[in-house]
Each structure stands twice: as C-alpha cells, then as structure tokens.
Amino acid sequence: MRLPMSKPSRAPQADARALGSPSSEPVHAGPPGLGRRERPRRIIAVGGGKGGIGKSMVSANLGVALAQSGLNVLLVDADLGGANLHTCLGVGQPEATLSDFLRRNKARLEDVIVPTGVPRLSLIAGAQDALDAANLKYAQKQKLLKTLLGAQADYLILDLGAGTSFNTIDFFIMADHGLLVVLPEPTSVENAYRFAKAAFFRRLQQMEAQYGIQDLVDSALTTREGSLRTLHDVLEQVRRKDPVGAERLERELAAFRIRLVVNQARTDADLNVGTAVASAWKKFFGIDMDDLGAIRYDDEAWRAVRKRRPVLIERPDSPAALAIQRIASRLLAIDGTPIPATP
Amino acid sequence: MKPFAQQTYYELLEVPVTAQMEEIHAAYSRLMELYAPDSIAVYALVDADQVDALRARMTEAMEILTDADLRVEYDKDLGLPARKVAEAVTAPAPVPEVGPTQRAAEALASAVEASASTSPVATAEAAGKGTEEPEPELSGPAAFRASFVSGYSLSYVTSSLQTAPFGGGFVGMPAAGRMDGGAASSAAESGSSAAPMASDSTSVEAGTESNAAAVTVAAPASVVAEAPSPAAPSSESPVAAPVASSPTAPSSESLAAAPVVSGTATPSNGSPVVAAVATTVQLEASSITAPSSESPSAALSPSDTASPSTADASAEAQVAQSPVATEPEPSVPEEPVVAQVPPAPSPVEDTPVPSVAAQPPVTEPEPPAPPSTSIVVSPTPSRSTGTSRPTSPAGASAQTRGPGRQLGDAQVLAQDAAIATAEAAMAQVSARVREVRPRLPDIPADAEFNGELLRRVRETRGFTLHQVADRTRISLRHLENVEADRYTLLPPPVYLRGILMNLARELGLDPLRVSRSYLGLASEKSGKK
Numbered sequence: 001m002r003l004p005m006s007k008p009s010r011a012p013q014a015d016a017r018a019l020g021s022p023s024s025e026p027v028h029a030g031p032p033g034l035g036r037r038e039r040p041r042r043i044i045a046v047g048g049g050k051g052g053i054g055k056s057m058v059s060a061n062l063g064v065a066l067a068q069s070g071l072n073v074l075l076v077d078a079d080l081g082g083a084n085l086h087t088c089l090g091v092g093q094p095e096a097t098l099s100d101f102l103r104r105n106k107a108r109l110e111d112v113i114v115p116t117g118v119p120r121l122s123l124i125a126g127a128q129d130a131l132d133a134a135n136l137k138y139a140q141k142q143k144l145l146k147t148l149l150g151a152q153a154d155y156l157i158l159d160l161g162a163g164t165s166f167n168t169i170d171f172f173i174m175a176d177h178g179l180l181v182v183l184p185e186p187t188s189v190e191n192a193y194r195f196a197k198a199a200f201f202r203r204l205q206q207m208e209a210q211y212g213i214q215d216l217v218d219s220a221l222t223t224r225e226g227s228l229r230t231l232h233d234v235l236e237q238v239r240r241k242d243p244v245g246a247e248r249l250e251r252e253l254a255a256f257r258i259r260l261v262v263n264q265a266r267t268d269a270d271l272n273v274g275t276a277v278a279s280a281w282k283k284f285f286g287i288d289m290d291d292l293g294a295i296r297y298d299d300e301a302w303r304a305v306r307k308r309r310p311v312l313i314e315r316p317d318s319p320a321a322l323a324i325q326r327i328a329s330r331l332l333a334i335d336g337t338p339i340p341a342t343p
Numbered sequence: 344m345k346p347f348a349q350q351t352y353y354e355l356l357e358v359p360v361t362a363q364m365e366e367i368h369a370a371y372s373r374l375m376e377l378y379a380p381d382s383i384a385v386y387a388l389v390d391a392d393q394v395d396a397l398r399a400r401m402t403e404a405m406e407i408l409t410d411a412d413l414r415v416e417y418d419k420d421l422g423l424p425a426r427k428v429a430e431a432v433t434a435p436a437p438v439p440e441v442g443p444t445q446r447a448a449e450a451l452a453s454a455v456e457a458s459a460s461t462s463p464v465a466t467a468e469a470a471g472k473g474t475e476e477p478e479p480e481l482s483g484p485a486a487f488r489a490s491f492v493s494g495y496s497l498s499y500v501t502s503s504l505q506t507a508p509f510g511g512g513f514v515g516m517p518a519a520g521r522m523d524g525g526a527a528s529s530a531a532e533s534g535s536s537a538a539p540m541a542s543d544s545t546s547v548e549a550g551t552e553s554n555a556a557a558v559t560v561a562a563p564a565s566v567v568a569e570a571p572s573p574a575a576p577s578s579e580s581p582v583a584a585p586v587a588s589s590p591t592a593p594s595s596e597s598l599a600a601a602p603v604v605s606g607t608a609t610p611s612n613g614s615p616v617v618a619a620v621a622t623t624v625q626l627e628a629s630s631i632t633a634p635s636s637e638s639p640s641a642a643l644s645p646s647d648t649a650s651p652s653t654a655d656a657s658a659e660a661q662v663a664q665s666p667v668a669t670e671p672e673p674s675v676p677e678e679p680v681v682a683q684v685p686p687a688p689s690p691v692e693d694t695p696v697p698s699v700a701a702q703p704p705v706t707e708p709e710p711p712a713p714p715s716t717s718i719v720v721s722p723t724p725s726r727s728t729g730t731s732r733p734t735s736p737a738g739a740s741a742q743t744r745g746p747g748r749q750l751g752d753a754q755v756l757a758q759d760a761a762i763a764t765a766e767a768a769m770a771q772v773s774a775r776v777r778e779v780r781p782r783l784p785d786i787p788a789d790a791e792f793n794g795e796l797l798r799r800v801r802e803t804r805g806f807t808l809h810q811v812a813d814r815t816r817i818s819l820r821h822l823e824n825v826e827a828d829r830y831t832l833l834p835p836p837v838y839l840r841g842i843l844m845n846l847a848r849e850l851g852l853d854p855l856r857v858s859r860s861y862l863g864l865a866s867e868k869s870g871k872k
Contacts, residue, residue: 185383194387273383273384276384277383284388284397
C-alpha cells in the first residue's frame with residue numbers, strides 16, 4: 001500500500017503532496033487536468049530565509065551528487081526574482097525559462113527543461129526576462145506547484161529564493177525534504193528561524209480547513225513574532241475544542257520536518273551549530289529538525305562558483321564537495337533509497 | 344513533545360533515566376553552552392526570558408539529578424522503579440538491589456556491632472578524605488547551590504510535601520535516602536523514632552532550612568559516590584566531609600557560612616546511620632587523623648554529626664562547629680542549644696561523652712561547646728542502645744525549635760512584613776472598589792440613559808462638567824446640552840454617538856448601551872418636536 005493511500009484522513013490535495021512511494025513503482029498522483037503521470041519520487045526544497053547563504057550552491061551540488069549516484073534529478077530554480085542556478089551549473093543564459101512556462105498557457109514543463117551537461121541532471125532555469133517575474137500570481141503559483149508535482153524525476157530539487165513570502169514558503173512546505181540552509185551567524189540563524197516559523201504556520205494554515213481551526217491559526221499568525229505561538233500552544237487550543245482533531249493535527253505537524261544544512265562552517269564549533277539549532281528548535285517549538293550536516297567553508301567552493309562550475313564536478317575531493325556528498329547520501333538514507341551503483 | 348516547562352528533568356537534560364552522574368554533568372554543560380544567552384542557536388528563536396527560564400530549569404534538573412538522594416526522591420515522584428535508580432546512584436554498592444532502608448539498616452546493625460570492619464574503615468577513609476577533598480568542593484558549588492536553591496527550594500517543597508512520605512519538604516528530600524533508611528532502621532531497633540523526626544522536620548523548617556540542607560547535600564553526594572562501601576559509610580562520608588572540611592580550611596569567618604550550613608545539612612543526611620556508627624567511628628577517625636592538627640575536629644566530627652543527626656537544627660550545628668573550627672560565633676546559637684540540652688543529655692551514653700568532653704577543652708573553652716557536644720552525644724546512645732524514644736523526639740523537637748528561634752523568627756518576621764504589605768495593598772484595592780460601587784446610582788438594566796441619568800452618574804463620580812470636558816475633549820456646550828436633553832441643539836447623530844460613547848466611557852458606563860439608549864431618546868423626542 002502506498003503511503004498516501006494509507007492515510008485516508010488526508011484531503012486529496014494534501015494527498016498529492018504527501019510523501020511519495022519509497023518503492024520505485026510508478027506513482028499516479030498527478031493533479032487532475034494534467035493527465036496521469038509519474039510524480040517525482042521526492043521533492044527537495046532548499047530555502048533559508050536569508051540571501052547569499054549558498055542555497056543555490058547547495059541545490060546545484062546536491063543535484064549533481066544525486067545525479068552522480070544514479071538518480072534522475074530535475075533542478076528547478078524557484079528563485080523567481082534572482083535566478084542564478086544556471087550560473088552555478090555553468091549552463092549559461094538558458095533559452096527557455098520558468099517564465100516561458102508560466103506565461104504561455106499551453107507550454108508544458110518538458111519544454112523548458114534544459115540539460116546541464118551532467119548526466120541525469122536537468123534544469124528548469126529561473127525567470128530571466130520578465131522584471132515582474134518574482135511576483136507570481138496565485139494562479140500561476142498553483143499551476144507551477146501542480147505541474148512540478150507531476151514532473152518526472154527521481155528527485156526534484158527546488159532552489160528557493162530568500163525571504164519568507166508565501167511564494168517561497170509554499171514551495172518549501174510542498175517538499176518532502178525542506179532543506180534549511182543556515183550559516184553559523186546570527187543574521188542567518190535569525191532568518192532561518194523566521195523562515196521555519198513561517199513555514200510551520202503556513203502549513204498549519206493549509207491544514208486548518210480540515211480541522212476547523214481557522215480562528216486559532218489566524219490568531220496565532222497575527223501574534224507578534226516574539227510571542228509567536230508554538231506547536232504546543234496551538235495544539236493545546238485545538239485539543240480543548242476537538243481532542244481527536246488535535247491528535248491528527250499533531251501527527252501531521254510532526255511529519256513536517258525541516259532538515260538543516262549548515263553552510264560555510266569555519267570552526268569546529270560551527271559544525272555543531274546545526275545540532276544546536278535543531279535542539280533549541282525542538283525544545284521551544286516542539287518540532288523535530290534534522291541536522292543533515294555541515295559544509296565546511298571552502299575556498300574551492302568559492303573558486304568553483306567563479307568558474308561557474310559545481311564544486312562537486314570541479315573539485316570532487318574538496319571538503320565542501322565531500323560534505324555535500326554526505327548530505328546527499330544522508331537524504332537517500334532517510335528516503336530508504338538504496339544508493340545505486342555510481343556510474 | 345511537551346513544552347519544556349512540563350518536561351521531566353530527564354527530558355530536559357536529554358538523558359535517559361538510567362544516566363550516570365558524568366552523563367548528566369556532560370549533558371548539562373553541553374546544554375548550558377547551547378542555551379547560553381549569546382548562543383547562536385537561540386538567537387531570535389524565542390524571547391530572552393524564555394531562554395532564561397529554560398536555563399534555570401535545566402540547572403534545577405541538574406541539581407536534582409546529580410544528587411543521589413534528591414534523585415531517588417525525584418524518581419519516586421516520577422514513579423520510576425526505585426531499583427534502577429538505586430543502581431544508577433550507588434553503583435558500586437555491594438547490595439544494590441536492596442532498598443536504601445534495608446541497606447541502611449544493615450549497615451547500621453553492622454556498625455552497632457562494630458564487628459563489621461569495613462564500615463568503620465570506610466568511614467574513617469571518608470573522614471580522612473573529607474579533610475582534604477570536600478573543602479575545595481564546598482566553597483565553589485556550595486555558594487552556587489545556595490543561590491540556586493534559594494530560588495528553587497520553595498517551589499519544590501510544596502510538591503515534595505505532598506508526595507514525600509516524610510513530609511520533610513526539601514529537607515526531607517535530601518535526607519530521604521538516608522532518613523528513609525535511618526528512620527526505618529532506627530524504628531526497627533528502637534521503635535518509632537521515624538515519625539517524630541519526619542514530622543518535626545516539616546514545614547516549619549522547610550523554608551528556612553531547605554536552603555541549608557540542599558546546599559550541602561549535593562556536595563557530600565560527590566563524596567558519597569566515591570565511597571566504595573554501601574549506604575552506611577556513604578551516608579557517613581558526607582557527614583564527615585563537611586565537618587572535617589569546616590575545621591581544616593574555612594576556619595575563617597568568611598567561609599564559615601558554607602561549612603556551617605553543611606554541618607546543618609549533613610545531619611539530615613547522615614543522621615541515622617551516623618548516629619550508630621559514630622561511636623565506633625569516633626575513635627577510628629580520631630586515631631587516623633590524630634597526628635594532624637585537625638585531630639580534635641576529626642574526633643569531633645562524628646559526634647558532631649551524631650548530634651545533628653537527631654537534631655537537624657542549624658543553630659545547633661553551628662554551635663557544634665563553631666567551637667570546633669573557629670569558635671567565632673558562640674553567641675548566636677547558644678539559646679537553642681541550651682534549650683535542647685535538658686532533654687538531650689538524659690539518655691547520654693558513657694563512651695561518647697568522655698571523648699566529646701575531652702574535645703571541647705582541646706579546641707576552645709567555649710561555654711556553648713560542651714552542651715552542644717553533649718547533645719551531640721545523646722543521639723548516639725539513642726540509636727545504638729534503643730532508648731531512643733525520648734531522645735530522638737527530643738532531638739527532633741530541638742531540631743524544630745532551634746531553627747524556629749533562629750531562622751524561623753526571621754522568616755516569620757519577613758512573612759509578617761510581606762503579609763502586612765500585601766494586606767495593606769488589598770485593603771486599598773478593596774476600599775477603592777467599595778468606594779466606587781456604592782457611589783454608583785443603581786441603574787436598572789432597562790434604564791434609559793437620558794441626560795438626567797448621565798448627570799447623576801457624573802455627579803456621583805464627583806466630576807464637574809469642566810473636568811469631563813477636559814478629559815473627553817467634548818465641548819462644554821455639548822455636554823451641557825446632552826445633560827439637559829436639548830436634543831435639537833445637539834450635533835447630528837453620527838457625532839452625537841461619538842460624544843455619548845466618550846462620555847459613557849469616562850463615566851464608567853457601557854458606551855454602546857448609553858449611546859443606543861440616548862440616541863433612541865433623541866431621535867424620538869426631536870422627531871416629536
């Protein structure tokens with residue numbers, strides 16, 4: 001039995017974004033209207049709130065790492081206002097971008113996929129031409145979300161932009177793995193927490209219709225940032241009204257896991273920031289975060305960006321490249337995917 | 344996942360319930376670093392006071408869990424199986440499966456017989472060790488713990504009072520493991536000395552003594568861990584430790600606080616066991632440390648411990664120690680000591696008396712010293728011989744009385760003061776409330792708020808029209824017109840409504856009701872006119 005089907009409580013649209021099947025059998029969970037097609041087995045969204053923390057670098061290299069381990073990977077540059085994933089991969093200015101797909105109603109996602117030069121790794125570049133590309137309309141966003149859910153790949157990696165706009169958050173919470181990139185510095189950690197909170201409550205908001213807790217969530221959302229309610233508070237309130245619903249809500253919220261990647265760790269202490277953040281997050285917010293590991297600050301990574309090549313290809317033995325490979329294999333381990341023989 | 348305020352200490356420190364002492368310490372220091380105020384991990388996550396609250400609770404958790412006795416008690420509260428805890432706490436003990444009571448009883452018996460060579464030796468060792476080790480330990484952690492406990496003790500007292508069978512509050516808690524054992528064993532021997540002891544050491548002292556008790560208990564705990572022998576020696580070792588420490592280093596007044604306190608607390612731990620062993624140990628300890636300058640102190644230490652064992656009184660302990668160590672403060676605790684003396688000496692035994700008697704002169708010819716020591720001795724027989732009935736209650740009563748006079752008075756005074764202030768404040772509040780209520784004219788639920796009623800309300804409030812106009816920013820003319828029900832002269836309803844709402848708010852009335860009622864009147868009357 002597939003995982004989504006085993007949870008009858010889920011609404012259909014939630015079903016669509018539920019965890020895919022861990023087995024390799026084709027899953028027909030595509031949204032209606034787009035035909036029945038395979039959906040990506042796993043969606044990874046890379047976010048982080050703050051800009052310039054290496055989201056694109058992590059996305060690109062993670063894509064390379066997963067592709068190198070024999071999986072079909074589709075990278076999507078969802079940083080609509082500041083797309084540069086293609087640069088990280090050395091693709092150059094792509095002819096077809098996401099905005100082509102978004103503007104032309106008839107275009108299929110396949111039409112805007114460009115190869116990256118790395119086997120099994122393809123790219124949907126971010127919007128280049130339109131200056132208002134960042135301001136995705138709701139309908140456009142829905143279309144993109146649905147289409148992405150129907151994309152054919154083993155892994156779909158979404159490189160998100162900075163900030164906590166709903167455009168960003170919605171992609172993040174759609175993913176199976178929400179990767180939160182964080183630098184070991186207060187500005188980044190601050191934004192990461194804000195991002196995680198925003199994602200958490202956005203998720204809650206999406207679920208509220210199922211549980212009839214609109215008021216509660218709304219009040220929680222309007223609270224000042226500092227006194228932002230935690231999962232405990234929300235659950236407590238829901239429980240007072242509807243104990244059974246609270247149980248389900250708790251289960252579903254617990255399934256919403258953020259995975260941390262600490263980037264540019266310069267000291268040994270920095271390497272533990274991920275664990276610390278995850279621990280503090282859990283202590284105060286009551287939700288698990290996974291620490292996927294830290295990427296050492298590495299001049300090779302910087303040099304690779306200068307060369308517009310993924311560090312994993314440019315210098316596969318550099319600390320940064322090794323760290324990303326570790327993260328990739330950890331993700332695969334979480335998904336229970338036996339790593340195919342590397343080509 | 345619970346909010347951290349509801350987590351158990353184990354969950355807080357993220358350790359298993361079977362965690363060893365080092366594990367807990369390691370976890371604690373790791374978490375303290377993690378949740379340090381300047382830690383990056385908590386930056387912008389939550390409010391600073393939430394982090395502080397978490398840190399405080401973690402410290403609390405560490406304090407409890409790293410103390411053998413407190414942990415046993417806490418686990419009992421949690422409903423954890425005692426055996427596991429006993430294992431974790433006293434791993435090296437030869438009979439870990441046996442409950443603390445039985446172990447203590449056994450140890451006690453062996454000590455009484457003096458046939459078991461291990462226990463005295465161990466205690467002597469502990470005493471010897473104590474002279475060197477605990478002193479540095481005490482000064483640091485003790486002060487820290489004191490600060491911690493001051494904030495914490497009371498909160499726990501309540502809970503432990505409910506659950507702890509001995510009702511000793513925080514005091515009982517530290518003692519629990521030992522008291523437990525000791526009380527039970529002594530009961531086995533002499534009768535029901537446990538009950539009075541426990542009951543006496545309850546609420547009155549809880550507040551005052553809890554600090555003292557808690558402060559030291561943890562310190563001896565480390566010594567306990569070191570002691571390789573079962574409960575009896577272990578419970579003694581702390582006793583010996585603080586006492587020994589008090590004479591050795593902190594003879595200076597500044598440090599006196601810590602050792603003195605320790606002295607007071609020690610008794611609560613070691614009380615039962617020590618009492619019995621004291622007689623045997625006394626000689627051993629003194630012989631071992633005889634050559635050193637601390638000989639009197641060491642010799643006294645058992646007796647010292649014995650004395651408080653029955654009487655927890657901090658005052659007493661102070662007396663007992665003050666002559667021994669520094670003799671700086673004889674004046675303070677004399678009265679309670681004296682008060683205790685009469686009941687105590689009655690069952691005095693022969694052996695300890697001479698030894699003790701010999702000591703006071705050695706150290707200092709203090710007037711309070713002899714009595715204090717004599718008390719000290721009295722418990723010893725009480726436990727060992729079985730004449731305890733009179734003594735242990737006596738000691739216990741002395742226990743309550745001692746601090747009751749000393750610290751308790753201060754506390755009571757402080758309480759009285761606090762209560763007085765609170766009552767005064769309450770009185771003020773209630774007076775104000777009472778003042779207002781009667782002044783308000785009775786407004787029936789269906790009353791119509793016409794100008795007349797509004798004027799009456801205003802007058803009962805003691806406001807002049809000018810005052811109201813100033814505060815509400817409603818022009819005097821409008822106010823007058825409102826009160827005179829000159830509807831035609833009033834502004835259009837939209838404005839009038841605002842005026843009425845403001846006015847009603849100022850008068851402490853329900854703005855909506857007033858405005859609706861008045862506007863209704865206005866529209867109806869002006870329509871007629």
